[in-house]
Amino acid sequence: MKNENLYKYILGIADNSLILGQRLGELTGHGPSLETDIACTNISLDLFGQVRSYYQYAAKIAGDNRTEDDIAMLRKEREYVNVLLVEQPNTDFAYTMARQFLFDVYHFLFLTELQKSKDLTLSAIANKSIKEVSYHLRFSTDWIKRLGDGTEVSHQKMQEAIDGLWTYTDELFHQTEADIAMVSDGIGVDVTKLKEAYYNKVNAVLEESTLQIPESKWFQKGGKKGIHTEHLGYLLSDLQYMQRAYPNMEW
Amino acid sequence: MTTTEQNIDQILIPILEQVSDPEIPVLSIMDMGVVRTAVIENNSVKVQITPTYSGCPAMDVIGDDIKAALKVAGYNSEIELILAPAWTTDWITPRGRKALEDYGIAAPLSAEADISVLLEGKRLVKCTNCGSKNTRLVSQFGSTACKAQFQCDDCQEPFDYFKCLK
Numbered sequence: 001m002k003n004e005n006l007y008k009y010i011l012g013i014a015d016n017s018l019i020l021g022q023r024l025g026e027l028t029g030h031g032p033s034l035e036t037d038i039a040c041t042n043i044s045l046d047l048f049g050q051v052r053s054y055y056q057y058a059a060k061i062a063g064d065n066r067t068e069d070d071i072a073m074l075r076k077e078r079e080y081v082n083v084l085l086v087e088q089p090n091t092d093f094a095y096t097m098a099r100q101f102l103f104d105v106y107h108f109l110f111l112t113e114l115q116k117s118k119d120l121t122l123s124a125i126a127n128k129s130i131k132e133v134s135y136h137l138r139f140s141t142d143w144i145k146r147l148g149d150g151t152e153v154s155h156q157k158m159q160e161a162i163d164g165l166w167t168y169t170d171e172l173f174h175q176t177e178a179d180i181a182m183v184s185d186g187i188g189v190d191v192t193k194l195k196e197a198y199y200n201k202v203n204a205v206l207e208e209s210t211l212q213i214p215e216s217k218w219f220q221k222g223g224k225k226g227i228h229t230e231h232l233g234y235l236l237s238d239l240q241y242m243q244r245a246y247p248n249m250e251w
Numbered sequence: 252m253t254t255t256e257q258n259i260d261q262i263l264i265p266i267l268e269q270v271s272d273p274e275i276p277v278l279s280i281m282d283m284g285v286v287r288t289a290v291i292e293n294n295s296v297k298v299q300i301t302p303t304y305s306g307c308p309a310m311d312v313i314g315d316d317i318k319a320a321l322k323v324a325g326y327n328s329e330i331e332l333i334l335a336p337a338w339t340t341d342w343i344t345p346r347g348r349k350a351l352e353d354y355g356i357a358a359p360l361s362a363e364a365d366i367s368v369l370l371e372g373k374r375l376v377k378c379t380n381c382g383s384k385n386t387r388l389v390s391q392f393g394s395t396a397c398k399a400q401f402q403c404d405d406c407q408e409p410f411d412y413f414k415c416l417k
């Protein structure tokens with residue numbers, strides 16, 4: 001492939017949205033209330049919509065017979081390069097919202113920069129997506145505050161969720177070789193430069209929500225290289241079931 | 252400010268005005284402001300549309316409906332989805348806003364007012380049933396991603412509010 005780095009770079013962005021979209025989609029009919037159920041699945045729909053734009057572009061760059069659906073559905077676990085954060089399960093509603101918030105803050109900062117990409121397709125997708133993501137961020141921020149600064153039980157559950165997911169935040173700012181190549185071409189975003197703004201924003205919201213900022217300095221990594229937690233395999237078996245059982249099916 | 256430049260052949264306007272959003276049948280795609288370009292080249296029409304929301308399932312249907320409407324008028328057509336400049340609710344025409352209100356969907360407020368009703372509990376959205384502004388947010392997301400759910404505390408009517416996208 002001629003533009004292999006660009007192809008990998010696009011997958012690095014899109015896989016996060018695909019996997020998080022799938023996680024949120026699992027809540028269809030299972031949200032804690034009708035309103036939050038609809039909200040989570042609408043956010044999922046936004047993410048899937050964004051993913052389609054990215055994968056369509058990636059398929060074009062691959063230049064073979066690959067389609068957006070092949071990229072989404074037919075890769076093996078080790079070929080997905082999403083961060084570990086987004087594949088974590090919907091343990092409870094506090095976890096679901098904490099995961100969303102910790103990703104949304106990053107996603108918003110990332111897309112803000114991606115709008116300046118020299119690659120016009122990527123900057124256009126970013127320009128479109130950021131409008132949607134600003135709604136996601138407002139929604140998840142609101143829930144961090146409501147649960148954090150809520151009842152004793154909701155506070156405790158939200159604190160546990162933040163503590164449990166904190167270890168996955170640092171990976172957002174790791175660079176792959178494709179990332180570094182794309183940054184030097186003026187196409188990619190230098191994520192290392194987003195780290196400070198990210199923790200400033202996250203910490204400010206946690207403080208306002210009366211939550212403790214975790215002190216642990218030990219962080220998990222691997223997703224960006226295809227090394228995942230045990231949760232991804234189960235998620236993929238669900239996501240890919242129809243295409244695996246009935247290859248090339250359409251409806 | 253993003254550019255709102257449009258290039259639509261006058262002859263095609265009445266045809267495109269017959270096509271509506273399948274989820275909001277009263278709103279033509281022209282009034283929704285999704286058509287950027289529609290030009291005739293050798294009896295074939297090239298149409299460019301901008302998606303409202305990335306994941307909006309209506310966009311595929313809208314593309315098919317445009318093709319069908321142009322076919323009836325004797326044109327082959329090619330639809331292209333363009334992302335930049337991104338669609339904004341500012342592109343909904345005054346006639347489109349009126350159609351939304353008549354249909355029971357409150358039209359988008361300004362970006363600032365939108366935040367204050369969705370996050371700060373301000374009562375600014377006008378009830379589509381009785382016109383009162385004594386309304387409250389029920390859910391930030393409604394029946395589709397583009398809408399939020401509201402209820403009027405004067406007449407008790409629940410209704411959708413089309414969120415501001417800027």
Ligand SMILES: [Zn+2]
Pocket residue numbers: 378379380381382383403404405406407408
């Ligand atoms: Zn009313």
